[in-house]
Amino acid sequence: ASLVLFPLVGLFVAFMIYQLLGRFATPVTALRAAMEKKQFIPYLQPVVDGTHHQITGCEVLMRWQHPQSGLIPPYQFIPLAEESGLIVPMTRAMMEQVREQFGPLAAELPKGFHFGFNICASHFKDLTLVDDCKAFIDAFKANPIKLVLELTERELIEQTETTQSLFNGLRRMGVLIALDDFGTGHSSLTYLQKFHIDILKIDQSFIGRIGTDALAGHIVDNVIDLAKRLQMVIVAEGVETQAQVDYLTPYQIEFLQGYFFGKPVAANDFVEKWL
Ligand code: C2E
Ligand code: MG
Ligand code: MG
Ligand code: MG
Numbered sequence: 001a002s003l004v005l006f007p008l009v010g011l012f013v014a015f016m017i018y019q020l021l022g023r024f025a026t027p028v029t030a031l032r033a034a035m036e037k038k039q040f041i042p043y044l045q046p047v048v049d050g051t052h053h054q055i056t057g058c059e060v061l062m063r064w065q066h067p068q069s070g071l072i073p074p075y076q077f078i079p080l081a082e083e084s085g086l087i088v089p090m091t092r093a094m095m096e097q098v099r100e101q102f103g104p105l106a107a108e109l110p111k112g113f114h115f116g117f118n119i120c121a122s123h124f125k126d127l128t129l130v131d132d133c134k135a136f137i138d139a140f141k142a143n144p145i146k147l148v149l150e151l152t153e154r155e156l157i158e159q160t161e162t163t164q165s166l167f168n169g170l171r172r173m174g175v176l177i178a179l180d181d182f183g184t185g186h187s188s189l190t191y192l193q194k195f196h197i198d199i200l201k202i203d204q205s206f207i208g209r210i211g212t213d214a215l216a217g218h219i220v221d222n223v224i225d226l227a228k229r230l231q232m233v234i235v236a237e238g239v240e241t242q243a244q245v246d247y248l249t250p251y252q253i254e255f256l257q258g259y260f261f262g263k264p265v266a267a268n269d270f271v272e273k274w275l
Pocket of ligand 2 (some may be wrong): 059118
């Protein structure tokens with residue numbers, strides 16, 4: 001009997017250990033598992049031109065489609081993804097999904113359509129980013145698009161040789177660099193001096209206070225002025241009301257983005273609604 005019992009007990013013990021490990025699985029393990037199950041999906045938000053409000057591009061925003069919890073927003077998992085380094089393969093998967101879905105639709109996109117991806121500071125040390133960008137651009141040969149990398153300022157990019165050669169490689173390919181959430185960090189002006197920035201995205205906290213807060217209006221006025229002097233393109237983020245549109249229109253800002261024009265939606269809905 002022990003010949004039968006022994007392996008059974010062994011199996012049972014192994015099963016219990018497995019259960020325990022699962023219970024105490026670190027969130028990083030959960031992120032990795034979710035990545036393998038392809039639960040991270042792109043949502044796309046339209047970006048329109050500042051004059052006629054026609055669609056000119058989109059920003060890709062990551063969502064975690066959780067089988068139990070539903071759609072989880074980025075603030076609940078991006079910080080951990082960045083700390084753990086998982087953000088690099090997760091971002092690559094985002095670029096692949098968008099490329100596979102939209103590459104075959106290239107001909108239907110407005111000319112020079114912009115695709116914006118959020119890239120964290122630590123990702124700018126990884127030279128594979130250049131290959132990923134190349135693969136993305138190549139998928140749209142039928143009707144070339146503009147690839148925009150949006151850099152957020154949660155941490156400062158170190159100015160190393162690797163980073164500089166990476167930036168140079170990206171520039172040579174025509175990739176545009178946008179500074180996201182401009183005006184919120186302490187490092188924004190430092191970035192403008194160190195790296196070639198093509199696009200400034202004025203943070204939604206300033207846009208949101210236009211009309212109710214004179215100071216926010218002055219800040220927006222001055223950021224626009226600065227960007228024009230530095231010959232940078234401007235995106236006003238978080239445009240929600242007609243009053244904000246009316247305030248911004250005389251400035252002839254290149255691009256506007258916000259719920260007023262459209263919320264982020266899944267890729268299929270984006271195609272249906274915007275293309
Ligand atoms: P972000 O890059 O500044 O993206 C804009 C955020 O503002 C998005 O939130 C968008 O849904 C939201 N938004 C757009 N228009 C409006 C508006 O009119 N009103 C309001 N209240 N909100 C608006 P979301 O999708 O929750 O993303 C939050 C942040 O998470 C992003 O801010 C970005 O920093 C980060 N994130 C999202 N996807 C990725 C990603 O793939 N990689 C990385 N590294 N970060 C990401
Ligand atoms: Mg962004
Ligand atoms: Mg932003
Ligand atoms: Mg943000």
